[in-house]
Amino acid sequence: MSENKPLITLKDVSYQAGKNHILENINLEVMSGDFWGVVGPNGAGKSTLLKIILGLLQPTGGSVEIGANVQFGYVPQFSSFNNNFPVTVEKMLLLGSLQYLRDRSHDSEVYEKCGQLLQDIGLYGLRSQPVKDLSGGEIQRLLVARALINNANCIVLDEPTASLDTEYRNIIFDKLHELNKSVTLILVSHDLEAVSSYVKQIGCLNKHLYCHSEPKNINKSLEKVFGCPVDLIAHGFPHRVLEKH
Template identity: 40%
Template sequence: MNRVAVKIENLSVYYGQTPAISGVCLDVKEGEYLGIIGPNGGGKTTLLKAILGIIPINSGKIEIYNEKIGRNRGMIGYVPQFAVMDKRFPISVLEVVLTGRLKQGLSPFLKFSKEDKVKAYRVLERVSMQHLADRQVSELSGGEFQRMLIARALAIDPKILILDEPTASVDVKSREQIYNLLGELNKDMTIILVTHDLLAVASQVNKLVCLNEKLVYHGEPELTEKVVTTLYGCPVDLIAHGVPHRVLKHHEEVEQLD
């Protein structure tokens, strides 16, 4: 039986007096590929930030491999929704990936070791970007930029990779490349993916969470119309082209929703 990589119990996070997520309970097993979907403002990014320990939680608890968050930062690689980086800044792909090796509290004049540079090249090879190591980030396409950020997250050899909308601003070909890459990475690590891309849900993940402040659904990556209506507040037509259509169930049984 796979170990629990991330355990969340009765988690609530507020922004001021406004609840972002309320009473969420969730186990993510080691080796799982978990997709998280839901409407804008439904708490998806908040949940990721809570797991990462970069925002305070109001109640409940989160454990990473049976330890409190904060003690295990080296276990988690993170690809944020929007990179906090001016793409015009004169920095190379390799230098960006090397920043993933930085540890908190170190001098700004730190020089990277030979080991750091070898590791950076290896993760660039893993995302098929070793030939772009010396290229300036301003010269990258959207898909190349996202794969560079994935490489940066991989630079610490994480056990868990967390991604927030990694295909939101890329073309169809790049999206396919990124999902193929994530499928390969899932052979070695747990992946938690926030997405609005229902085709990814249909063809990629092996577990699904539907979140709209509260946990609406957690289970196999196929949904009933009732779950989708509860999640988005209205009926939604889901259409998949060219992939196995596992998004909507066709039978009459539906899960009990709170």
């Protein structure tokens, strides 16, 4: 695949559920090595956009083109995950490995990779614990690890740091920053601090998508999607979106 050819192209994409227009005329190009962050209020269509990119939903208008060599990894929202699945943390991660499922002759290699990922996200000490005993934040970290285990070249994340405290939120974003050296990333998040600190490109979404090549000078787009005048205050940490008075 040519490096100059987009991995993902959305042209005039719309999505309608009944009479509800969720997305309207979305245009987006994702290139190899991009790190896209999509922000917007609840109900803006962020999760719907990700599902259309993944092929889990079909747009009601427009077109989606995915490069032939794109291999997706997906981290869903924690709320969509059934944590009553009767397996341990380690087994849950192993079951996400296609190599483990297809070819057991390389078990030692897969177990080594699994152990390293669990170390990276701070769950190695819980590897023998049942998944049902994990906290919401621990499950979220496990889902991120599952997306990393198959050598995907494009990982899509839906609120990957929801339910995480500051320490593990930073661990996840540091891991994503490192991963972005070889993997394209697309995430949606309410965490404007992390989005503005880590991503390379940002999209402000509320039915329509306003794209920026860099996560700065986005106040006007934030005003459009949040429906009120806002200031993005960025004095180191934290960042806040404030309504003007």
